[in-house]
Amino acid sequence: MVIKEARFVTSASDRKGFVVPDKPLIAVCGKSNVGKSSFINMLAGRAKLARTSAEPGRTRLVNYFDFGEFLLADLPGYGYARVPKGEKLRWAKLLDDFFACGAVAHVFALADIRHEPTADDKTMIEFLYGTRTPFTVIATKADKLAKTRVKDAARRVAAAFRTGEGNVIAVSSLTKRGREEVLAAVEGICERFREAPEEEAEEEELG
Ligand SMILES: Nc1nc2c(ncn2[C@@H]2O[C@H](COP(=O)(O)OP(=O)(O)OP(=O)(O)O)[C@@H](O)[C@H]2O)c(=O)[nH]1
Numbered sequence: 001m002v003i004k005e006a007r008f009v010t011s012a013s014d015r016k017g018f019v020v021p022d023k024p025l026i027a028v029c030g031k032s033n034v035g036k037s038s039f040i041n042m043l044a045g046r047a048k049l050a051r052t053s054a055e056p057g058r059t060r061l062v063n064y065f066d067f068g069e070f071l072l073a074d075l076p077g078y079g080y081a082r083v084p085k086g087e088k089l090r091w092a093k094l095l096d097d098f099f100a101c102g103a104v105a106h107v108f109a110l111a112d113i114r115h116e117p118t119a120d121d122k123t124m125i126e127f128l129y130g131t132r133t134p135f136t137v138i139a140t141k142a143d144k145l146a147k148t149r150v151k152d153a154a155r156r157v158a159a160a161f162r163t164g165e166g167n168v169i170a171v172s173s174l175t176k177r178g179r180e181e182v183l184a185a186v187e188g189i190c191e192r193f194r195e196a197p198e199e200e201a202e203e204e205e206l207g
């Protein structure tokens with residue numbers, strides 16, 4: 001798959017603002033600072049499509065991006081300790097509502113390739129299993145490891161998320177490593193959506 005153009009669509013602060021998609025909607029989630037916005041920019045081939053920041057907890061809304069054949073939603077990162085409790089509750093509600101609306105075809109669950117999953121990562125993954133939402137684990141910041149260590153590290157991430165090695169893609173938004181693999185995965189998601197847009201979730205689960 002080739003990305004011709006990617007553009008920002010809209011931001012939603014609550015369910016009233018959610019986009020009703022007419023193409024596959026892929027949600028990008030993961031803890032604060034894991035590299036969600038950078039990952040989206042890497043896929044888009046545009047440095048400043050999604051706002052990135054060294055300061056965690058920056059993305060506080062659901063931001064939608066149109067990639068032509070599919071939509072991506074950049075979700076607020078979870079697990080940032082220095083966020084006031086009221087704000088945390090608001091995010092949790094936003095994420096709950098987002099998944100409850102049933103529009104998500106697939107999730108890219110981002111995890112730093114160097115780290116053990118946090119309690120919040122585990123909650124996220126349990127949620128995906130529990131709701132039978134198809135997902136791919138994206139192991140971010142692979143450039144921070146020596147090349148020879150990436151494969152082993154991705155394997156560890158797979159085990160930690162109780163999924164197969166084939167369901168983990170190591171990426172780097174700096175070197176663009178993994179971009180083609182991710183786009184191939186997206187191609188598959190789009191194909192399944194074309195075949196059965198309504199039953200996407202069930203089909204994936206059986207497969
Ligand atoms: N070395 C390296 N740094 C990265 C990579 N991806 C992101 N970063 C850095 O990690 C920090 C966080 O990146 P973001 O893309 O803003 O992370 P995010 O998950 O969107 O963060 P929130 O929106 O706060 O949840 C920034 O300083 C990025 O430059 C990567 O592949 N390699």
Ligand SMILES: [Mg+2]
Nearest residue numbers: 036037051059
């Ligand atoms: Mg972000």
